[in-house]
Amino acid sequence: MHILINKSHLLNYNFYLRDPAKVAKELLGKLLVRKLGNNILIGRVVETEAYFGSEDPASRAYKGVNKISELMFGKPGRLLVYVVHANNLVNVVAHNINNVGAVLIRALEPIYGLDIMKSNRNTNKDVHLCSGPGKLTQALCIERAHHGLDITNRNSEIVLIDNKEKFDIQEAFRIGVKKDLAKRLRFFIKDNKFVSR
DNA sequence: AGGAAGATCTACT
DNA sequence: GTAGATCTTCCTA
Numbered sequence: 194m195h196i197l198i199n200k201s202h203l204l205n206y207n208f209y210l211r212d213p214a215k216v217a218k219e220l221l222g223k224l225l226v227r228k229l230g231n232n233i234l235i236g237r238v239v240e241t242e243a244y245f246g247s248e249d250p251a252s253r254a255y256k257g258v259n260k261i262s263e264l265m266f267g268k269p270g271r272l273l274v275y276v277v278h279a280n281n282l283v284n285v286v287a288h289n290i291n292n293v294g295a296v297l298i299r300a301l302e303p304i305y306g307l308d309i310m311k312s313n314r315n316t317n318k319d320v321h322l323c324s325g326p327g328k329l330t331q332a333l334c335i336e337r338a339h340h341g342l343d344i345t346n347r348n349s350e351i352v353l354i355d356n357k358e359k360f361d362i363q364e365a366f367r368i369g370v371k372k373d374l375a376k377r378l379r380f381f382i383k384d385n386k387f388v389s390r
Numbered sequence: 391a392g393g394a395a396g397a398t399c400t401a402c403t
Numbered sequence: 404g405t406a407g408a409t410c411t412t413c414c415t416a
Contacts, residue, residue, distance in 0.1 A: 242397070252397090259412075260412070261412070278396060278408085370397060371395090
């Protein structure tokens, strides 16, 4: 399968140059395209979470700049990949100018390349392929090597493309964090069976 | 140099 | 529903 990604589909720098909560919400329904050798894997974003800077105790940027968080202080539209409990987690840097933030991609609905995702994940069940932040990085082979990747460049191995689709959005508190904020910063597509819980 | 934390997953009951 | 595995980064000495 050959996919032509043109400029009108690719989410651009300005898309990510906004409040993380807004970007998290608007990423729902968009398509994550992973070019893996000669193969293409595609998933639809169905669950996200927003993280901020020093005002957010659950954020990696809470205590300032370190090896993981430094990208959150930098240019929006880049990937942030790091390990939690032996699982890779993937985020996209997103924030207003001179701010700090990122959006965690928590779940995808598998769209294309399911056979490869299944072998990557060693399962036959569609619903177990990408229904969690660690699962989807396994399914799509997203690793530390992708840390810092610019996904606003259409030649990148991983890109996000627009998708005009209507659906209901639900908001909730973030999962797995020790100290959450008072705001609901987890967003997911209502009644979608590929959401993590 | 050692230990604990952490935005998780799996397998088991 | 809970236990144990897992591994990178950071903190403290």
